[in-house]
Amino acid sequence: MLVRNPVTPPGYERLAGVVPIVHAPRMERSAANVRSILETGAGALSEVLVVEPLELEAMLISDEDWEQAPRETTYTYPPGLPYFTRSVHPPALVLPTTLSPTFQPQTKATYPLVVWHELAHAFLLQKEVVRTPAWLREFVSQASAAAIARRAGLPLAEHLNQIDRGPGFTIRALRGHVDAEEQMAFQNLLLLFGVAVLEEFGEGFLERLVHAMWEETNTVDEERAEELLANALGSGGRTWLRSRPEF
Numbered sequence: 182m183l184v185r186n187p188v189t190p191p192g193y194e195r196l197a198g199v200v201p202i203v204h205a206p207r208m209e210r211s212a213a214n215v216r217s218i219l220e221t222g223a224g225a226l227s228e229v230l231v232v233e234p235l236e237l238e239a240m241l242i243s244d245e246d247w248e249q250a251p252r253e254t255t256y257t258y259p260p261g262l263p264y265f266t267r268s269v270h271p272p273a274l275v276l277p278t279t280l281s282p283t284f285q286p287q288t289k290a291t292y293p294l295v296v297w298h299e300l301a302h303a304f305l306l307q308k309e310v311v312r313t314p315a316w317l318r319e320f321v322s323q324a325s326a327a328a329i330a331r332r333a334g335l336p337l338a339e340h341l342n343q344i345d346r347g348p349g350f351t352i353r354a355l356r357g358h359v360d361a362e363e364q365m366a367f368q369n370l371l372l373l374f375g376v377a378v379l380e381e382f383g384e385g386f387l388e389r390l391v392h393a394m395w396e397e398t399n400t401v402d403e404e405r406a407e408e409l410l411a412n413a414l415g416s417g418g419r420t421w422l423r424s425r426p427e428f
């Protein structure tokens with residue numbers, strides 16, 4: 182069910198902006214911070230992906246109101262985990278005022294990276310996308326977040342240095358149900374991989390990859406996913422991918 186003008190919890194306020202923000206009471210400073218993170222991200226993503234700005238809202242929700250946030254299902258999502266939902270119009274990024282401690286490492290870069298990750302999902306899903314392996318969609322989000330950080334001059338070294346570079350699986354091998362810790366290790370491996378791709382090929386591959394994903398009409402299997410990524414990287418892409426232990 183699509184809800185227009187969703188009912189927000191009592192006392193919530195609205196902050197205008199490129200991405201308007203509905204926020205919990207007494208959260209003006211956090212909302213202003215989120216607005217700045219979103220403006221940086223939306224501007225950079227429009228340029229990197231070569232797309233029009235997106236019609237989108239953000240909701241900054243406190244833990245005690247979390248179950249009132251819009252979502253696709255009837256059961257409440259775990260608190261502290263941001264998500265993107267098309268259950269309302271315009272679609273919304275639902276952001277917690279406090280990030281779940283499962284997000285690791287916790288550095289100055291954590292919150293912006295998490296917000297930009299969800300923002301990239303919103304950009305990808307502005308057009309229909311066929312089924313793909315999860316790693317491909319999550320890679321788009323993590324590489325986009327890293328690309329925005331590069332453009333915004335947000336230093337990532339301290340953050341990246343705290344990531345375990347050998348979690349015992351590759352980005353394509355994590356399947357099925359995984360616990361929160363494995364999910365975090367998977368996302369961190371994708372972030373490291375995204376940074377490596379950006380260093381090797383620059384950010385242009387993101388536009389080619391996202392537009393290629395929009396043009397796909399059949400379910401993308403593992404083989405096709407690798408092909409899409411290799412083609413987006415361009416000359417030498419496939420050889421480089423095969424040389425990467427995390428891939």
Ligand SMILES: [Zn+2]
Pocket residue numbers: 298302319322
């Ligand atoms: Zn994601």
